[in-house]
Amino acid sequence: MTEPGAIDTGIRTLGTPKLTSRLPYRTWVDDVRLPIQVDRELCDEFADPVRLDFEAAGPRKKLYFDPSRAKCAIVTCGGLCPGLNDVIRAIVMEAHHAYHVPSIMGIRYGLEGFIPAYGHQPVELTPERVADIHRFGGTILGSSRGPQSAEEIVDSLERSNVSILFVIGGDGSMKAALSISREVQARNLKIAVIGIPKTIDNDINFIPQSFGFETAVFKATEAIECAHTEAKGMPNGIGLVKLMGRESGFIAAQATLAMKEVNFVLIPEAPFTLEGEGGLLPALEERLKSRHHAVIVAAEGAGQHLLDRSGATDASGNLLLGDVADLLRSEIKRYMDARGIPHALKYIDPSYIIRSVPATANDKVYCGFLGQYAVHAAMAGRTDMVVGKIQDRYVHLPLELVTRRRRKLNIYSDLWRAALESTGQGMLAGMLPRQETHG
Numbered sequence: 001m002t003e004p005g006a007i008d009t010g011i012r013t014l015g016t017p018k019l020t021s022r023l024p025y026r027t028w029v030d031d032v033r034l035p036i037q038v039d040r041e042l043c044d045e046f047a048d049p050v051r052l053d054f055e056a057a058g059p060r061k062k063l064y065f066d067p068s069r070a071k072c073a074i075v076t077c078g079g080l081c082p083g084l085n086d087v088i089r090a091i092v093m094e095a096h097h098a099y100h101v102p103s104i105m106g107i108r109y110g111l112e113g114f115i116p117a118y119g120h121q122p123v124e125l126t127p128e129r130v131a132d133i134h135r136f137g138g139t140i141l142g143s144s145r146g147p148q149s150a151e152e153i154v155d156s157l158e159r160s161n162v163s164i165l166f167v168i169g170g171d172g173s174m175k176a177a178l179s180i181s182r183e184v185q186a187r188n189l190k191i192a193v194i195g196i197p198k199t200i201d202n203d204i205n206f207i208p209q210s211f212g213f214e215t216a217v218f219k220a221t222e223a224i225e226c227a228h229t230e231a232k233g234m235p236n237g238i239g240l241v242k243l244m245g246r247e248s249g250f251i252a253a254q255a256t257l258a259m260k261e262v263n264f265v266l267i268p269e270a271p272f273t274l275e276g277e278g279g280l281l282p283a284l285e286e287r288l289k290s291r292h293h294a295v296i297v298a299a300e301g302a303g304q305h306l307l308d309r310s311g312a313t314d315a316s317g318n319l320l321l322g323d324v325a326d327l328l329r330s331e332i333k334r335y336m337d338a339r340g341i342p343h344a345l346k347y348i349d350p351s352y353i354i355r356s357v358p359a360t361a362n363d364k365v366y367c368g369f370l371g372q373y374a375v376h377a378a379m380a381g382r383t384d385m386v387v388g389k390i391q392d393r394y395v396h397l398p399l400e401l402v403t404r405r406r407r408k409l410n411i412y413s414d415l416w417r418a419a420l421e422s423t424g425q426g427m428l429a430g431m432l433p434r435q436e437t438h439g
Contacts (some may be wrong), residue, residue, distance in 0.1 A: 001305040011055050011396045014190050014381040017062035021379075023098060029058035034393050041413055042390070043405075044376040046145075052393035057373040057387055064381025066191075067099040070163040072378070074125065075107035075114075076139040077169035077176070082215035083359035083367040084139040089130040089365045090371020096127050099379055105160065110144035110169075111176060112154040120158075134364060136357045157184075157191055164192045164378040170199040171406055174386065177255075178358065178399040179349070181384045192378045194398055195386035196370050200355060203406045206397055207388045211367050213251070215360045216244065220255035222296060223350040228261040230294040237341040238294050238332065240282070242325045244351055245299030248408045252299040253419045263287055263294045264425050268301035269409050270416070271430045274331055278429030298324050300351075325349065327342050341432040369394060410416055 018292045021028075034056050039049040072095055076084050088106070095101040106121040107113035123129075123141070133140050157165060157180075162329065167177040181193040186374050195205045199289040204211045220243050228237025249267025256262040266272055273279045287294045300321060307322030325347060336343045359367060366389070373387045373394050385396045411433045427436060 007052055008367060008398065009052055009054050009401065009438065010381050010385045014064055014192060014383055017060060017064040017299065018382050019063040019066060021061055021063050023351050025059065025060050027059065028061040029056040030060050032056035032058075033147060034395055035222065036395070038206070038250045039411055041415075043210055043407065044201065053395075053398060054397065057377065057394035057396055060374045060380035063073070063379050064176045065244055065379050067101055069101070070095075070101050070160055070379070071103045071105065071161055072101055072164045072166065072361055073105045073107055073157065073162045074141065075110060075168065076081060076158060076164045076198075077110040077143050077173035078143060078198070079170070079200065080138050080143065080355040081198050081210075082137060082355070083339070083363045084168060084198065084212075085130075085133040085141075086133065086359055086364050086367035087196055087198075087211065087371045088140065089134050090368045091166055091375055092125045093127060093129045094372045094375040099375065105162065106141045109142040110152065111146075111148040111405055112144045113141075114153040114155075116152075119184060126160055130152050134359060135365075137358045138160060143172050145172075147176065150176070150183040154183045154187065154191075155190070157246050157295060158189065159185075162191060164194065166194050166196060166378070167373055168196045168198050169405050170201075172206055172291065173198070174204070175403045176267075178384065178403055184318065192381060192383040193399075194374045194382070195402075196374055197251055197386050197388060198200055201248050202252070203246075203248040203408065205402045205405055205407050206390070207386075207402065207407070208390060211363055212256075212359060213363075214366075215353050215363045216251050217258060217348065218360055219354040220251055220359055221258045223354075224255055224295065225350050227346060227348050228259070228293075228295050230327070231295055231347040234293075234344045235342065236288045236292055236336075236341075238288075238343055238345040239298065240296045240298070240328060240345060240347045242298050242347075242349045242351070244354065246301040247406055249299040249302065250409055250415075252297050252302075253409060256297055256419050257415075257422055261295050261421055262297050262423055264296045264428075265326040265419055266296070266298040266302035267409060268299055268304065271305050272303065273429045274306065275335070276429075280428060281331065283425065283428055284332065285336070285339070285341065288341065296328065297327065300324065303327055303331065339394060341433070353438060357368040 033053040112119040223391040231237035231239035303324040
């Protein structure tokens with residue numbers, strides 16, 4: 001288990017800030033450190049809660065970059081997520097109106113946009129161009145998956161005289177940002193690299209809630225409500241909803257708590273069994289006998305231990321998942337048919353609808369803060385970092401820290417306990433954590 005002293009929360013800077021900020025607000029946070037208690041909810045490296053000090057996010061009195069000469073670039077990477085356009089807009093508006101940065105460049109189609117061979121031309125981002133983009137889902141810059149050469153990316157940054165690069169993306173994108181920053185440092189260049197963590201799965205280390213997650217849960221509940229309506233509309237109806245969550249079940253668990261109609265929620269962190277004592281299928285049979293309908297919510301990464309996996313990976317290097325929905329549909333049919341139990345199963349996969357919608361009001365507010373704080377950090381010469389919100393405080397976190405591992409739903413947590421209580425599935429094998437022994 002990692003000791004608290006092994007966690008470095010310091011933020012690298014490009015040099016000593018010497019220029020006086022002309023922001024009128026005077027709410028400076030220079031040298032402010034925020035003590036935050038970190039537990040298994042944020043990072044499972046610690047058995048017990050520990051206190052770590054993080055650098056506060058916000059405007060600094062002294063700037064490193066001369067705003068009148070700075071040039072920014074923004075890139076969005078990976079899968080779509082509600083709020084991407086909101087973050088882009090917030091960065092552009094803050095850089096232009098607060099700091100009067102003369103040029104903000106949008107990189108098209110993710111990291112491919114830096115590589116000349118792909119032929120993606122950058123676009124100039126002005127307040128007029130981004131004024132209404134927060135009304136729409138997706139990203140006006142486009143996106144792509146897969147690694148690109150850090151050397152070629154930094155070559156492109158040099159050619160374009162970029163001072164600040166904002167990388168909006170998930171775990172893989174943050175690792176790419178770290179590689180880019182290390183290449184910048186190796187060349188002794190003065191380019192700030194700032195990450196804005198984005199993952200609809202909510203699985204970035206030390207980030208308790210990523211932007212777009214609340215929107216995703218809200219849209220997921222609509223799918224669950226439809227599944228419940230379908231299930232109740234026929235004898236022994238079963239509604240099955242598959243939600244995002246490759247390695248973490250946050251969306252599935254949160255949506256389950258929001259919609260009390262869910263009877264079984266399956267997540268990657270709690271491996272379930274199909275038959276025998278504590279099996280899902282006997283429990284489903286009992287549910288149908290007593291209530292004549294059931295709703296099952298499964299995260300896409302659930303049940304992988306029951307599926308054959310090829311070991312192949314996608315463009316981002318993620319292992320290709322087996323389809324838990326196919327497994328459940330075939331096994332439910334086999335089990336019920338063998339026992340002469342008539343049933344009807346309706347399957348809903350709302351993944352692409354959820355990813356592509358505009359952000360809800362709370363997520364829009366969150367995205368606005370992230371964009372503003374990212375600009376403040378960059379102008380003060382911070383680099384190798386991301387902006388994050390922990391316990392209602394916005395802080396700077398080192399890129400190395402958030403890329404150490406992916407965050408997973410802690411099955412010892414109140415969140416999972418509440419999900420088990422809501423569904424009543426605590427009797428299923430694998431749902432409850434093994435009892436910890438204390439010597």
